[in-house]
Amino acid sequence: MWLSFRHHRAGWRGDLDQRARAIQASILATALTRLYVYEYKGRQTRGVRLWEGLGVGTNYKGDVWNQRQWANILGQAARLAEKGEADCTALERWLWWCYPVFRRYGWNIREVQQAAKTRGFTPAEEMYEANFRRYLLTRGIAVRGRRTKRESPPLAEFVQELEPPVSAAVRGLPIWF
Numbered sequence: 771m772w773l774s775f776r777h778h779r780a781g782w783r784g785d786l787d788q789r790a791r792a793i794q795a796s797i798l799a800t801a802l803t804r805l806y807v808y809e810y811k812g813r814q815t816r817g818v819r820l821w822e823g824l825g826v827g828t829n830y831k832g833d834v835w836n837q838r839q840w841a842n843i844l845g846q847a848a849r850l851a852e853k854g855e856a857d858c859t860a861l862e863r864w865l866w867w868c869y870p871v872f873r874r875y876g877w878n879i880r881e882v883q884q885a886a887k888t889r890g891f892t893p894a895e896e897m898y899e900a901n902f903r904r905y906l907l908t909r910g911i912a913v914r915g916r917r918t919k920r921e922s923p924p925l926a927e928f929v930q931e932l933e934p935p936v937s938a939a940v941r942g943l944p945i946w947f
Contacts (some may be wrong), residue, residue, distance in 0.1 A: 774891045790816070791835070791846070792840055794827075795845075795850060797824055799851040801818040813853055860891065861886060862909060866909075868885075871929055872911075872915070873912075877923050878917055879915070881915065882906070883897070
């Protein structure tokens with residue numbers, strides 16, 4: 771899910787119709803890589819097989835999209851298919867795999883940045899704390915810890931030694947927590 775957030779942020783916005791259109795555009799953009807040739811009554815047609823449960827073509831209430839909304843969906847799908855999916859940086863991958871620890875144990879921005887510096891990530895070393903906070907927020911990572919007077923945050927050694935898996939190896943697998 772966090773990889774899809776990085777590449778297609780419109781699917782995470784608050785308006786339900788806008789979110790549904792963005793998610794359907796994402797489904798169509800990835801489906802374009804799986805084109806099939808159908809033969810029906812002697813005619814050959816290229817297309818994509820989609821499961822009806824995905825709800826492509828309707829909003830969350832079950833209403834069918836109008837022509838203007840379909841144009842919006844197809845335009846988004848074309849832009850997404852053209853953009854493709856680039857892999858995330860090593861810092862982003864590490865941040866996302868450690869995010870449950872940051873959130874559960876109340877890490878603050880300073881502690882996260884210090885852990886990133888300890889790991890040797892140069893973007894974290896070059897940024898001020900306010901810029902690092904903005905960097906995290908633009909990637910969907912909301913760290914809400916308070917400033918504390920503790921020597922080290924919980925699970926600091928785990929976070930510093932964690933080797934996250936390569937994103938390409940886990941793409942397409944459902945991961946629930």
